[in-house]
Amino acid sequence: xxxxxxxxxxxxxxxxxxxxxxxxxxxxxxxxxxxxxxxxxxxxxxxxxxxxxxxxxxxxxxxxxxxxxxxxxxxxxxxxxxxxxxxxxxxxxxxxxxxxxxxxxxxxxxxxxxxxxxxxxxxxxxxxxxxxxxxxxxxxxxxxxxxxxxxxxxxxxxxxxxxxxxxxxxxxxxxxxxxxxxxxxxxxxxxxxxxxxxxxxxxxxxxxxxxxxxxxxxxxxxxxxxxxxxxxxxxxxxxxxxxxxxxxxxxxxxxxxxxxxxxxxxxxxxxxxxxxxxxxxxxxxxxxxxxxxxxxxxxxxxxxxxxxxxxxxxxxxxxxxxxxxxxxxxxxxxxxxxxxxxxxxxxxxxxxxxxxxxxxxxxxxxxxxxxxxxxxxxxxxxxxxxxxxxx
Amino acid sequence: xxxxxxxxxxxxxxxxxxxxxxxxxxxxxxxxxxxxxxxxxxxxxxxxxxxxxxxxxxxxxxxxxxxxxxxxxxxxxxxxxxxxxxxxxxxxxxxxxxxxxxxxxxxxxxxxxxxxxxxxxxxxxxxxxxxxxxxxxxxxxxxxxxxxxxxxxxxxxxxxxxxxxxxxxxxxxxxxxxxxxxxxxxxxxxxxxxxxxxxxxxxxxxxxxxxxxxxxxxxxxxxxxxxxxxxxxxxxxxxxxxxxxxxxxxxxxxxxxxxxxxxxxxxx
Numbered sequence: 001x002x003x004x005x006x007x008x009x010x011x012x013x014x015x016x017x018x019x020x021x022x023x024x025x026x027x028x029x030x031x032x033x034x035x036x037x038x039x040x041x042x043x044x045x046x047x048x049x050x051x052x053x054x055x056x057x058x059x060x061x062x063x064x065x066x067x068x069x070x071x072x073x074x075x076x077x078x079x080x081x082x083x084x085x086x087x088x089x090x091x092x093x094x095x096x097x098x099x100x101x102x103x104x105x106x107x108x109x110x111x112x113x114x115x116x117x118x119x120x121x122x123x124x125x126x127x128x129x130x131x132x133x134x135x136x137x138x139x140x141x142x143x144x145x146x147x148x149x150x151x152x153x154x155x156x157x158x159x160x161x162x163x164x165x166x167x168x169x170x171x172x173x174x175x176x177x178x179x180x181x182x183x184x185x186x187x188x189x190x191x192x193x194x195x196x197x198x199x200x201x202x203x204x205x206x207x208x209x210x211x212x213x214x215x216x217x218x219x220x221x222x223x224x225x226x227x228x229x230x231x232x233x234x235x236x237x238x239x240x241x242x243x244x245x246x247x248x249x250x251x252x253x254x255x256x257x258x259x260x261x262x263x264x265x266x267x268x269x270x271x272x273x274x275x276x277x278x279x280x281x282x283x284x285x286x287x288x289x290x291x292x293x294x295x296x297x298x299x300x301x302x303x304x305x306x307x308x309x310x311x312x313x314x315x316x317x318x319x320x321x322x323x324x325x326x327x328x329x330x331x332x333x334x335x336x337x338x339x340x341x342x343x344x345x346x347x348x349x350x351x352x353x354x355x356x357x358x359x360x361x362x363x364x365x366x367x368x369x370x371x372x373x374x375x376x377x378x379x380x381x382x383x384x385x386x387x388x389x390x391x
Numbered sequence: 392x393x394x395x396x397x398x399x400x401x402x403x404x405x406x407x408x409x410x411x412x413x414x415x416x417x418x419x420x421x422x423x424x425x426x427x428x429x430x431x432x433x434x435x436x437x438x439x440x441x442x443x444x445x446x447x448x449x450x451x452x453x454x455x456x457x458x459x460x461x462x463x464x465x466x467x468x469x470x471x472x473x474x475x476x477x478x479x480x481x482x483x484x485x486x487x488x489x490x491x492x493x494x495x496x497x498x499x500x501x502x503x504x505x506x507x508x509x510x511x512x513x514x515x516x517x518x519x520x521x522x523x524x525x526x527x528x529x530x531x532x533x534x535x536x537x538x539x540x541x542x543x544x545x546x547x548x549x550x551x552x553x554x555x556x557x558x559x560x561x562x563x564x565x566x567x568x569x570x571x572x573x574x575x576x577x578x579x580x581x582x583x584x585x586x587x588x589x590x591x592x593x594x595x596x597x598x599x600x601x602x603x604x605x606x607x608x609x610x611x612x613x614x615x616x617x618x619x620x621x622x623x624x625x626x627x628x629x630x631x632x633x634x635x636x637x638x639x640x641x642x643x644x645x646x647x648x649x650x651x652x653x654x655x656x657x658x659x
Binding site: 058059060061062063064068069071072073075076077078079080082092095096098099102103106107110113178180181183184185186187191386387389390 | 396397398399401402403446447449470471472473474476477482484485486488489490498499500501502510513514516518519614616622626
């Protein structure tokens with residue numbers, strides 16, 4: 001076993017004679033021990049160049065002469081914890097695609113292992129939510145006025161919103177959940193929020209199987225429009241990825257985010273037409289929204305409302321046929337709807353209000369939201385890449 | 392083994408921890424509100440100056456042992472080299488990324504050992520094919536046996552850290568930082584991990600090892616850094632000499648120099 005290699009030849013007088021005096025000054029600059037001069041310097045035992053007793057506090061033979069910064073830069077070393085350029089970061093991420101999917105699947109399996117009903121909770125939770133909302137808003141408060149087939153309307157809204165909601169809440173905890181992994185291995189951290197969104201997507205597919213059964217029982221039949229659900233969910237997933245990346249960074253730095261998030265998400269749910277129809281609120285005199293067409297328009301182009309409306313439009317034929325503007329304008333029928341929405345829920349189709357975005361414009365919004373949020377989210381997450389796992 | 396290309400350059404590094412919520416703050420809602428009103432940042436921040444001006448260079452193929460008493464800054468130094476702690480002053484330069492193995496036992500504790508192996512390999516950038524090939528070797532190396540199908544939270548500390556080391560060392564790393572992770576293994580595992588570290592060094596990686604068992608440092612490392620209160624007391628290639636000085640300073644008998652001299656003729 002060879003221990004005395006001396007290859008950096010720190011103070012070998014014969015090995016690198018020119019460096020010796022310079023080396024000493026460097027060390028003297030650095031040494032700041034409280035008891036200077038107590039320790040004595042020694043020369044590498046096997047170099048056999050005698051003993052040179054040097055009066056200095058710190059005996060560091062691992063510092064070569066010259067500027068360390070220059071040495072590092074000359075050999076192409078980078079600052080530890082510097083984030084890679086955006087392009088190579090994206091490439092690294094692509095290389096880890098099997099890690100992302102494997103991580104999602106493994107987490108998905110492990111998530112409910114301690115619950116007796118296991119994976120069933122993935123469907124039971126949104127169903128129970130929908131049940132509670134139906135009880136309170138459908139039966140007690142009679143919010144279903146102006147919507148044909150309220151149950152399908154409500155369950156679709158809850159399931160679609162649940163997808164984004166879950167992605168939000170889980171992503172805000174992802175960095176904390178996986179600290180040991182982050183600290184042990186190097187990989188692009190964006191894998192983790194991506195994996196979490198993928199978990200939710202896997203769960204969504206199961207939820208949609210249940211949703212199809214529910215709407216068929218409620219009286220809907222499969223139509224070719226159901227195909228449009230796929231592009232909507234793809235756009236929504238992209239949007240969720242963007243949100244997940246943003247929240248993952250926030251959640252990593254402040255614990256306050258996960259405390260606050262449930263309130264933000266709940267407010268968002270009520271303003272996105274999950275439980276009641278924004279279209280009906282805009283047309284009828286039930287609330288205040290009909291007085292504020294600009295606000296009504298803004299609420300309807302908010303990302304959650306866009307994805308929910310598009311899925312309902314694709315999935316529910318009765319909803320599609322009753323959407324304002326679906327039939328030629330008819331003043332009498334429109335007035336009937338606006339005054340008696342509970343009695344003539346389908347007559348909303350005869351109204352052509354200006355404050356309602358059309359379905360084609362909603363498609364544009366769906367794509368615009370997805371692209372903007374995912375680009376912003378990716379850059380935002382990447383900028384803090386070097387800081388995850390610290391603390 | 393070592394060549395002259397530097398792998399880690401630490402240039403006058405200072406690390407300061409900020410500890411929130413020390414004794415002065417009662418941590419009640421009222422004090423939190425008062426703090427907001429007074430526009431104070433956080434409850435009484437205490438600063439702990441953990442690393443005070445450390446400089447050294449480690450080269451490809453080096454195995455650097457870090458010794459010192461509890462609280463001398465060993466783990467902090469390793470985390471700074473891994474890029475997990477920001478430098479208050481000075482800089483750490485590295486060639487590549489560090490993998491830090493600490494004492495906490497699991498990677499993803501609610502997943503089975505097997506899943507952890509697969510995910511760990513994929514995370515390190517292996518392909519699915521490479522992962523499939525590496526898996527039996529890793530499981531075999533870790534020696535956890537049938538436990539591989541149980542969640543990692545069911546593992547003993549020793550088993551967990553063995554599996555972690557097996558996963559992390561399955562791929563050659565630029566910089567491998569081992570913080571007491573091998574201490575919990577048994578004698579056989581320590582021998583195997585020692586061999587594995589030698590292999591990693593031959594693949595031009597650099598290994599840092601924090602251990603309280605000095606014999607582990609003596610057998611594995613070609614350089615050693617002795618820290619005291621965040622500063623270097625001694626650092627160099629004379630591993631037995633520095634270990635002996637450290638032993639003497641902590642009131643024990645010197646023994647490594649003698650060990651090296653008796654072992655050298657046979658070892659060469």
